[in-house]
Amino acid sequence: MKTNERQHYWLPVPDRTGFQWNRHAFRGKHWDGRPSDTSVCGVPCAMAKPSELDWFQAPTCRDCTEALIVEQSGTGISENGK
């Protein structure tokens, strides 16, 4: 049996422009206050404490969603078109 090594949490983060926010998934139990991290979909993100409005407005990242679905379905298929 596996432990919960694949835990993740969601956090709204601004993109490079700082105007558009997206809700990405990150590895770990919860955000520990770090200033940046790489999302599940591989995007380096600057992190900040989101307001309730950010949670409300930020759309969920599709790439993160799909990556997590693939993981949890256990297929292990990785076709990223290298």
Ligand SMILES: [Zn+2]
């Ligand atoms: Zn993402």
